Amino acid sequence: MNISLVMFLVFIAITLGITYWASRRSAGSAAYFAASRQIKGWQNGIAVAGDYMSAASFLGIAGIIAFQGYDGFLFSVGWLVAYLTVLLVIAEPLRNAGKYTMADVLAYRLKPRPVRAMASLSTLTVSTFYMIAQMVGAGALVKLLLGSMVTYNQAVIAVGILMIVYVVFGGMLATTWVQIVKAILLMAGTILLSFLVMAHFHFSFGEFFGAISQVTYHDAKGQQVVKDFLQPGLRYKPPYGPLDLISLGMALIFGTAGLPHILVRFYTVPDAKTARHSVVWAMVLIGSFYIMTTFLGFGAATIVGPDFIKGHGGTNMSAPLLAQALAGNIFFAFISAIAFATILAVVAGLTISATTSFSHDFWTNVIHNGVERRPGEEVLVARISAFVVGAVAIAIAIVLGPTANVAFLVALAFAVAASANLPVIVLSIFWRRFNTAGAVTGLGVGLLASIGLILVSPSLMAIDPPTVVGTARHLIQAKAWFPLENPGILSIPLGFIGAFIGTLISHEPTSQHKFNELLVRSNTGLGAEKATVH
Amino acid sequence: MGNTARNFEVAGPAPVSESAESQSVWDRIASSKEFQDLMATKKVFIVPAFIFFVVYYFALPVLVGYAPQFMATKVIGQVNLAYLFALSQFFVAWLIAGLYVKAANDFDRLAKDILDKNGKGGK
Numbered sequence: 001m002n003i004s005l006v007m008f009l010v011f012i013a014i015t016l017g018i019t020y021w022a023s024r025r026s027a028g029s030a031a032y033f034a035a036s037r038q039i040k041g042w043q044n045g046i047a048v049a050g051d052y053m054s055a056a057s058f059l060g061i062a063g064i065i066a067f068q069g070y071d072g073f074l075f076s077v078g079w080l081v082a083y084l085t086v087l088l089v090i091a092e093p094l095r096n097a098g099k100y101t102m103a104d105v106l107a108y109r110l111k112p113r114p115v116r117a118m119a120s121l122s123t124l125t126v127s128t129f130y131m132i133a134q135m136v137g138a139g140a141l142v143k144l145l146l147g148s149m150v151t152y153n154q155a156v157i158a159v160g161i162l163m164i165v166y167v168v169f170g171g172m173l174a175t176t177w178v179q180i181v182k183a184i185l186l187m188a189g190t191i192l193l194s195f196l197v198m199a200h201f202h203f204s205f206g207e208f209f210g211a212i213s214q215v216t217y218h219d220a221k222g223q224q225v226v227k228d229f230l231q232p233g234l235r236y237k238p239p240y241g242p243l244d245l246i247s248l249g250m251a252l253i254f255g256t257a258g259l260p261h262i263l264v265r266f267y268t269v270p271d272a273k274t275a276r277h278s279v280v281w282a283m284v285l286i287g288s289f290y291i292m293t294t295f296l297g298f299g300a301a302t303i304v305g306p307d308f309i310k311g312h313g314g315t316n317m318s319a320p321l322l323a324q325a326l327a328g329n330i331f332f333a334f335i336s337a338i339a340f341a342t343i344l345a346v347v348a349g350l351t352i353s354a355t356t357s358f359s360h361d362f363w364t365n366v367i368h369n370g371v372e373r374r375p376g377e378e379v380l381v382a383r384i385s386a387f388v389v390g391a392v393a394i395a396i397a398i399v400l401g402p403t404a405n406v407a408f409l410v411a412l413a414f415a416v417a418a419s420a421n422l423p424v425i426v427l428s429i430f431w432r433r434f435n436t437a438g439a440v441t442g443l444g445v446g447l448l449a450s451i452g453l454i455l456v457s458p459s460l461m462a463i464d465p466p467t468v469v470g471t472a473r474h475l476i477q478a479k480a481w482f483p484l485e486n487p488g489i490l491s492i493p494l495g496f497i498g499a500f501i502g503t504l505i506s507h508e509p510t511s512q513h514k515f516n517e518l519l520v521r522s523n524t525g526l527g528a529e530k531a532t533v534h
Numbered sequence: 535m536g537n538t539a540r541n542f543e544v545a546g547p548a549p550v551s552e553s554a555e556s557q558s559v560w561d562r563i564a565s566s567k568e569f570q571d572l573m574a575t576k577k578v579f580i581v582p583a584f585i586f587f588v589v590y591y592f593a594l595p596v597l598v599g600y601a602p603q604f605m606a607t608k609v610i611g612q613v614n615l616a617y618l619f620a621l622s623q624f625f626v627a628w629l630i631a632g633l634y635v636k637a638a639n640d641f642d643r644l645a646k647d648i649l650d651k652n653g654k655g656g657k
Contacts (some may be wrong), residue, residue, distance in 0.1 A: 077623045215613040232598040242599025516564035524645040
């Protein structure tokens, strides 16, 4: 029997055990949506790291560095530095003033129904796009890792069912612990892999960086080339490369603080101080991990080599192939199992943030005016919507198939978070004049600008040769209208401008009168939601 | 586990403050000297820290994008300026986070005075 499969099954067994344990502690809204707000600071920090470091970071970055060197490492930098925005601006006010979702903070001083409806739409957009990217990736990955034992469709269905089970039965508590287990596994695997890479180079950084400065491979034309992989510019080339890089940086730095599945994590701790400490814990883990992508990515480039990786599954297989080259099949299986755990933990986090927003914001507050008609209704609706979200994600991932071009969906999720969510959260906390019309136009413009610009970007608009078929083809067969893959540089200012214009053309005295309430609540924690006793 | 659940009630303003009376409580706190002090103390740290990290971070893509030859200058052996600058970002981010946590102890102290004065955690 395949060792990878055995390790996958062990991980599944552990997480189902956690879910069973959590299912008996998840009665009531605060328990189900926020793990009774009893998660400790360090636990939440690890869970934030587990929620955040997706397969795109683990397998994707290792692959980009293995093929495009230094430019790939720039992703790693942005993914950590982004947490300073979370720490300095968002985490504490959000914990102090909110209950389960980011819309709670907006609803204090603005008209709850329109604001919650738009915020919920934006949350669902970010979460489902991100989830579809993860699901398609998961299917393709499990297929690669397990070889002929499972098909793409079976892999997608298995991932979908597991994520539904975690969220429906175990709620936020199970999701949190799945993320903690995954983050610890990911860190352990990465440290081990980094250690083996350095051992390969006799623990000499001189030797390691010497090898990085002359990576030999065959380029697209089949010519053998030797490149210094520490040199910038292998991915982001003129004329638009530098702008795209800045645009990517903007989406990461301002988008992370608007990702719904990260924001909901701060409601699981007892108070704002603990939320602050959990961000610091997360930054230690996330930073250490991304520094180690140096070893993962450059290790794969120097020890395995781009040519071999290309012939054995492509860029995403860089880290597992590095493990195989350094320590054989058992380590390959271990790293593969970690990749699988990574995907499951992230999709579970996405599912719970989507269902929380649908149930709490849309169902209870928009449709039923903030009244739970029966006790437990909010949780019941969330469970049903988790089931629906999971089923829809499975169906879309199967329709798209393993070759679908989905990488842009991650860029889109960050762009929407940065262009729609972040401006309205920040303005509602800091700008007295801000009002409902501003929030609705800000969310709407940010959402439409991100989607619109991605639609006409090179990610979706390009002319493919006839050899590219099916869903791998670009959606629009024409030259791209917008030259950048990342829309942030334009869509983020548009989101802010939308919010400003909407605010200035309307007059809403109550939102200004209530600004002091939000100001005092978010800065002092007066009247903040408390942890509950089981 | 039980100690994380605080038993005291929030005796301050009601959570849902529709009436003008409770709204004026928030206004009173917002204009109090303690609260003004808290906001000023926060601003003194957060605004410069935020501006510094944004400038320091975006210097990286700008320099790498528009001055790749300069950034490719080798500093130690094969290690170039571009890599060292990228690596420094991690340590600068950790440093700012550490300084913030230290500064936030003052925020907590000032906030606690306001909470104590306004009914929370009394006795």
